[in-house]
Amino acid sequence: MATQKTTTPTDPLTLEVVDLIGTVVARYHEEYEEAAGEHSLTGAQARLLSLLSLEPLPMRRLAQKLKCEPSNVTGIVDRLEARGLVERRPNPKDRRVKLAAVTEEGRRLARGLRESLDFAREPLAGLSREERLALRGLLRRMLEG
Amino acid sequence: MATQKTTTPTDPLTLEVVDLIGTVVARYHEEYEEAAGEHSLTGAQARLLSLLSLEPLPMRRLAQKLKCEPSNVTGIVDRLEARGLVERRPNPKDRRVKLAAVTEEGRRLARGLRESLDFAREPLAGLSREERLALRGLLRRMLEG
DNA sequence: TATTGTTATACTCTATAACTATA
DNA sequence: TATAGTTATAGAGTATAACAATA
Numbered sequence: 001m002a003t004q005k006t007t008t009p010t011d012p013l014t015l016e017v018v019d020l021i022g023t024v025v026a027r028y029h030e031e032y033e034e035a036a037g038e039h040s041l042t043g044a045q046a047r048l049l050s051l052l053s054l055e056p057l058p059m060r061r062l063a064q065k066l067k068c069e070p071s072n073v074t075g076i077v078d079r080l081e082a083r084g085l086v087e088r089r090p091n092p093k094d095r096r097v098k099l100a101a102v103t104e105e106g107r108r109l110a111r112g113l114r115e116s117l118d119f120a121r122e123p124l125a126g127l128s129r130e131e132r133l134a135l136r137g138l139l140r141r142m143l144e145g
Numbered sequence: 146m147a148t149q150k151t152t153t154p155t156d157p158l159t160l161e162v163v164d165l166i167g168t169v170v171a172r173y174h175e176e177y178e179e180a181a182g183e184h185s186l187t188g189a190q191a192r193l194l195s196l197l198s199l200e201p202l203p204m205r206r207l208a209q210k211l212k213c214e215p216s217n218v219t220g221i222v223d224r225l226e227a228r229g230l231v232e233r234r235p236n237p238k239d240r241r242v243k244l245a246a247v248t249e250e251g252r253r254l255a256r257g258l259r260e261s262l263d264f265a266r267e268p269l270a271g272l273s274r275e276e277r278l279a280l281r282g283l284l285r286r287m288l289e290g
Numbered sequence: 291t292a293t294t295g296t297t298a299t300a301c302t303c304t305a306t307a308a309c310t311a312t313a
Numbered sequence: 314t315a316t317a318g319t320t321a322t323a324g325a326g327t328a329t330a331a332c333a334a335t336a
Binding site for chain 1: 268
């Protein structure tokens with residue numbers, strides 16, 4: 001039978017698109033680390049700080065969001081706390097829990113970091129509104145899969 | 146004057162696209178690490194092995210491609226060599242240089258790894274040929290930027 | 291008993307600086 | 314003297330296992 005197997009496509013066009021996505025991913029990461037470094041943060045610290053700038057979170061919850069073990073979060077928060085960017089607050093409802101929260105200085109740094117992340121917006125500047133709409137639609141369909 | 150400033154766009158559509166790209170990047174990385182882990186490789190080891198599966202390279206060249214210091218490459222190659230996946234060959238033309246090259250087993254593992262990376266192709270399976278062409282065009286324009 | 295966060299341990303990746311062997 | 318690769322060192326992220334405090 002000439003039925004299409006259920007494997008993923010391997011035609012040249014698809015492979016080229018895969019390669020382009022790989023390039024986008026590589027560039028995004030490079031520039032993310034670079035932006036973090038400009039604020040003397042590691043990538044992990046920048047990600048954690050960005051998360052906390054939205055809302056305080058229990059240590060456990062942070063580990064889930066960062067997809068790492070809770071024991072790692074202890075160290076990352078330790079280092080950010082030593083710099084006065086983050087603090088640990090007790091949770092009166094459940095005294096086992098510690099809420100990690102950004103300080104004012106941490107909030108400022110997180111804002112600066114977000115502004116450094118122009119790299120993700122900048123490449124889009126060359127696209128028209130119609131093109132951005134098209135890109136949004138394609139990315140959405142990719143992610144729904 | 147009502148001239149457009151040279152800043153990057155911050156309209157809701159653009160920010161939404163930026164967010165979608167961030168999601169693609171996050172998912173790509175997660176699944177890359179996962180695929181590497183299935184072959185008992187770290188992300189760095191998988192990247193280095195994939196590079197070498199194309200052609201042997203001097204240690205220095207590897208460092209450039211991986212965007213890290215040459216001293217790090219020593220360790221990564223050490224660990225891959227200990228597993229018999231990579232070997233160091235002398236370069237008769239310049240005896241200072243060592244060429245890192247995949248072994249047969251390394252080549253097999255690299256192939257398996259590439260096949261595990263279906264995640265990058267799979268989301269594209271739902272797109273038509275026209276959509277993939279459109280996506281290719283948009284990504285190209287983003288990267289030329 | 292189960293859960294939250296921490297500590298202890300070990301491994302990998304990372305950059306920096308000093309070293310060696312070639313060139 | 315300059316370059317390629319290594320070693321030594323130190324800091325950071327990672328997972329695992331054992332632990333204290335609390336539920």
